[in-house]
Amino acid sequence: MSSQQLNLVVITGSVREGRFGPVVANWFAEQARQHGRFTVDAIDLATVDLPLELPSLSPAMQADPIRPAGAAALTRALAAADAIVVVTPDYNRSFPAALKAAIDWHHAEWQAKPIGFVGYSGASGGLLAIEQLRQVFNELQAHTVRDYVSFPRYYELFSPEGTLHAPEGPEGAAKVMLDQLLWWGVVLHDARRDRSYAAS
Numbered sequence: 001m002s003s004q005q006l007n008l009v010v011i012t013g014s015v016r017e018g019r020f021g022p023v024v025a026n027w028f029a030e031q032a033r034q035h036g037r038f039t040v041d042a043i044d045l046a047t048v049d050l051p052l053e054l055p056s057l058s059p060a061m062q063a064d065p066i067r068p069a070g071a072a073a074l075t076r077a078l079a080a081a082d083a084i085v086v087v088t089p090d091y092n093r094s095f096p097a098a099l100k101a102a103i104d105w106h107h108a109e110w111q112a113k114p115i116g117f118v119g120y121s122g123a124s125g126g127l128l129a130i131e132q133l134r135q136v137f138n139e140l141q142a143h144t145v146r147d148y149v150s151f152p153r154y155y156e157l158f159s160p161e162g163t164l165h166a167p168e169g170p171e172g173a174a175k176v177m178l179d180q181l182l183w184w185g186v187v188l189h190d191a192r193r194d195r196s197y198a199a200s
Helices: 021-036 068-081 097-104 127-139 168-193
Strands: 005-010 036-045 083-089 114-121 151-152
Touching: 005 021, 005 068, 005 168, 021 036, 021 114, 021 168, 036 068, 036 168, 068 151, 083 127, 083 151, 083 168, 097 127, 097 151, 114 168
Parallel strands: 005 036, 005 083, 083 114, 114 151
Antiparallel strands: none
C-alpha cells in the first residue's frame, strides 16, 4: 500500500473539566491532514462511555472482551487504524486514568501497529506521561515511534483561536513523527495482511 493513505486515529486522552487536550488534538489532526498520506479519525475520550472498571476475563476473552456499547465507535476506529497518535497531558508525572482504561479495554487492536505521542504540560511537555505510555504499549506489542511532539508551558504557546504563536518548531516535529508513522504504518499494515500476528 505504498501509495495509499493510511488510517490514522488521533486520541484525545484527557477528560477532565477545563482540559486543553482538544486544542492540541485539533492542531495535530490538521497537521496530519496536511501531510497528505493519512485519513484522520479523531476520537475524544470524553465522548466515549467507557468505565474504569474492567471485566473479569477468562484467557479466551482476553483478546476480545465484551465491551460496553458506548465503546463501540472507539473499538471500530482502533481496529481499522493503521497508525495511532495519543494526545496526552502529564498529571502527577503520569497519564490520565481515562486513557489507561481505553488502552486496557482493548488488546488485539493495538498489536503490530505504530503509536505516536503528542504531549503537553506545564513543565515537562508531557514527556513523563509519554515515557510511561511507551512501556504500556510495548506490553501490548505495539510499536512506539522514536520522535514525538511536546508542548511545555502549552498555555503560552497557543492563541485563543487554537493556533500556535511560533508554529515552525512544532510543525517540524509533527512532520518528522508523521513520516515515521507512515513508514512503520505501511510496513506493519502489509505484514498484518500477509501473515497472522503471533502474540505469544
